[in-house]
Amino acid sequence: MIPFDLSSILLLIFAIALVITTISIIRSSSLLKTIILISTSSILITLWYLTMDAPDVAMTEAALGASLSTIVFLSFARRTDDILDDVSWKKKILSLFICIPFAIATIYSITDLIPYGSYNEALQDHISKYYIQNTATEIGIPSFVAAILASYRGYDTLGETTVILTGALAVMLILTQKGGKNAK
DSSP states (O other): OOOOOHHHHHHHHHHHHHHHHHHHHHHOOOHHHHHHHHHHHHHHHHHHHHHTTOHHHHHHIIIIIIIIHHHHHHHHHHHSOGGGGGOOHHHHHHHHHHHHHHHHHHHHHHTTSOOTTOOOSHHHHHHHHHHHHHHHHHTOOSOHHHHIIIIITHHHHHHHHHHHHHHHHHHHHHHHOOOSTTOO
16 A cells, blocks of 8 residues: 655645746746736646655745745736737747756756655754754754754855845835836
């Protein structure tokens, strides 16, 4: 009997939905539809991160990918004419050939990742033991999560916060600008 693993099933569903959304983005001929599909893919990626127990990364993806990026794209679409509807097939094919090496590199790099949920890997075992043994003495607080996010991964957390702040400021600046084709 095959064991029932809800997280693996959800990850597979999200992966299939993401592939379908990506194909829809490629085939889309409407700028507004493309923006909505890109936002949908960000929401699917957010759900993927939540399923993989990475709520901090999921919140960043939701804030930047699904929310702020969508606002920026919609603002861009509002301020431009329909110049993007007339993209030639040559440019589309060129874009495809530019994207293929990145897709291959991403797929290749996935093969080096440790299996999802594998706690017995040497990398996972070493760092987990280190945090458990040294958090109380090095950081002085009982919460492992707070210690990891605020101290051990402090620069990473600061970087994520800076990215969110920068994105929010950029959206505010774009939305408060005067001008564009619909300006009065």
